[in-house]
Amino acid sequence: MNNQNIDLKQYVEQMSLLLNLQIKDEYRNEVIVNFEKLQSIAQIVNNFPLPEEIEIVPIFEP
Template sequence: MTDQMDAAECVDRIAALVGLPLNPDHRPGVVANFERIQAIAQLVMEFPLPEEIEAAPVFEP
């Protein structure tokens, strides 16, 4: 089993789930953006964190 999702299938399923009509002319761009998002998320998920790091209970910029 792979960790990679099929971006086109994901776009179609999410659009159907939320009842969003997706213009066929716009679909390739939406799929391309989901692929970019997937690549960025993969980098974040692969970033190693030390075991002693704890999640902050409150976000303070």
């Protein structure tokens, strides 16, 4: 996946409309901050290099 700049404020607004999820104005900024944190964590995971020899496992068993 390419690195894309996403306007998280607009994303939160659009997804709340799509999901019919009412976000109170006093919580909206914190929701956006949490998405910013999630985005930075996802970048770490997505940028982690995996060797070619790794096989996909359909079921995780610890």
